[in-house]
Amino acid sequence: MNVLARALCILLILIGAVQGCGLWAAEGGASKGKRLFEEHCMVCHGQGGKGDGYRLFNPPPADLTSPAVQEKLDAALLRTIHEGRRNTAMGRWKYVLSDEEAREVLAYIRSLSR
Numbered sequence: 388m389n390v391l392a393r394a395l396c397i398l399l400i401l402i403g404a405v406q407g408c409g410l411w412a413a414e415g416g417a418s419k420g421k422r423l424f425e426e427h428c429m430v431c432h433g434q435g436g437k438g439d440g441y442r443l444f445n446p447p448p449a450d451l452t453s454p455a456v457q458e459k460l461d462a463a464l465l466r467t468i469h470e471g472r473r474n475t476a477m478g479r480w481k482y483v484l485s486d487e488e489a490r491e492v493l494a495y496i497r498s499l500s501r
């Protein structure tokens with residue numbers, strides 16, 4: 388292979404890698420939270436987080452898009468996600484989600500209100 392062909396080859400690999408990185412970055416952040424939400428929370432809280440997943444619990448799953456929830460501080464919501472809520476179907480997720488994953492899910496929940 389001559390030098391030019393080799394340089395072209397390296398360039399193509401670099402472009403490929405950069406595009407790969409771009410896609411990877413787009414998958415991260417809020418969309419990672421989305422994936423986690425769909426995997427763990429959607430059954431109860433519904434696809435859009437409106438509490439319209441599994442409605443037969445008493446109390447029913449919270450509407451995560453409502454002002455009542457969105458007005459709460461991150462710390463309060465994270466605590467509920469970590470510890471769950473007594474005498475409700477909201478379980479504790481601290482053994483399933485890492486701190487970082489809980490924050491990613493919360494970022495997704497925040498994005499639902501907009």
Ligand code: HEC
Nearest residue numbers: 427428431444446447448449456464467468475476477492
């Ligand atoms: C088995 C059903 C179920 C699943 C699964 C579930 N939840 Fe819940 N969640 C509930 C119920 C029921 C409530 C309402 C509790 C109440 O009324 O006090 C609730 C409440 C909440 C609240 C509190 C809202 C507030 O007003 O403070 C948050 C935040 C929340 N859920 C987030 C999540 C997240 C994030 C997940 C996934 C990791 C999840 N939930 C999975 C049933 C569920």
